[in-house]
Amino acid sequence: MPAELKAQTKLEHHIKYSPVPRELRLWGEMIVYSIIILIVVSAYYFATNASFSERILNRAVGDVALLLIGFSLVLSSICYFWDFADKYIIYRKHLGLVGSGYMTIHIVFSILFSAYSPFPGYYLEDKRIASFIGALIATAIFVLLAAISNRFAIHEIGATRWRKLMRLGYIGFVFVLFHFGAKGIQYWTPWLTGKSESIFPSFSLIVFMFGVGVVILRIALWFSTSQKSKLGN
Ligand code: HEM
Structure with a gap:
């Protein structure tokens, strides 16, 4: 059974056998959780930096975006391999949006x-353009996926094709990892090689490792489903 279909089946099962989830409550919960995550991420920046600038605020917001989209994507893989997170599958759409x-x-x-002016000249400089192109591609993909995350679109596109289209999210996610990984690597290397004075890693390294975990789980899922379909043939 394709991974997304299994996640969808679990979602439908959960909706059928649990108290009817009220859409508004789910949105409210997700917004509250996201603010809690933003506070925790900001606290990390506070603790590890001398000051909290507008630039750090922007980084924290980017981190929260990546974490929420990453949680949304990784739920399919987690629910495919294990059952412990089944009850969270109802949040998949809310996490992504x-x-x-x-x-x-x-x-x-x-x-x-x-801090990033002039726009767009700042991003078109040689050292930033690759990261910027990665960000643009990721943005285009996530805007498309957000636009089709509704019942009307599923109905118009057809469920099977819609599920395939949603896989683009992983490609967008890899482009986001490139977007900040390309710049971050120079700051992460001293910490990874034990040459940094700080015992705490940069938060971007933590979210990058999380992102790599999301991608690895998706590859494991793809491997597992393709092995099963080969055995089935
Ligand atoms: C055209 C679109 C985008 C632009 C112009 C942009 C701009 C930036 C800039 C300037 C930074 C570095 C911040 C700094 O060091 O001061 C950054 C980092 C980052 N961006 Fe974006 N970004 C874009 C799209 C995205 C998207 C789509 C995501 C995720 C969904 C994202 C997530 C991140 C993350 C996680 C970081 C690293 C934050 C950290 O240092 O921990 N960005 N972005």
Whole structure:
């Protein structure tokens, strides 16, 4: 059974046998959880930096976007291999869309904050252009997926094709990892090689490792489903 179909079956099972989830409550919960995550991430920056600038705020918002979108994507893999997270599958759409909301705020900050001016000249400099192109591709993919995350679109596109289209999210996610990994690596290397004075890693390294975990689990899932379909033939 394709991974997304199994996740969808679990979602439908959960909706059928548990008290009817009220859509508004789920959105409310997700927004509250996301604010808690933003506070925790900001506290990490507070603890590890001398000051909390507008630039750090933008980084924290970008981190929350990546974490929420990553949780949304990884739920399919986790629910395929294990059962412990089945009850959280109902949040998949809300995680992805609230994450896209933080992504939008991050992009607006990245255009408006003076730390990144002039726009777009700042991003078109040689050392930033590759990261910027990665960000643009990821943004285009996530905007498309957000636009089709509704019943009307599923009905119009057809469930099977819609599920296949949603897999684009992983490609967008890899582009986001490239977007900040390309710049971050120079700051992470001293910590990874034990040459950093700080015992705490940069938060971008933590989210990058999380992102790599999301991608590895998806590859494991793809491997497992393709092995099963080969055995079935
Ligand atoms: C055109 C779109 C985008 C622009 C212009 C942009 C701009 C930026 C900039 C300037 C930074 C570095 C911040 C700094 O060091 O001061 C950054 C980092 C980051 N961005 Fe974006 N971004 C875009 C899209 C995205 C998207 C789509 C996501 C995720 C869904 C994202 C997530 C991140 C993350 C996680 C970081 C690293 C934050 C950290 O240092 O921990 N960005 N972005």
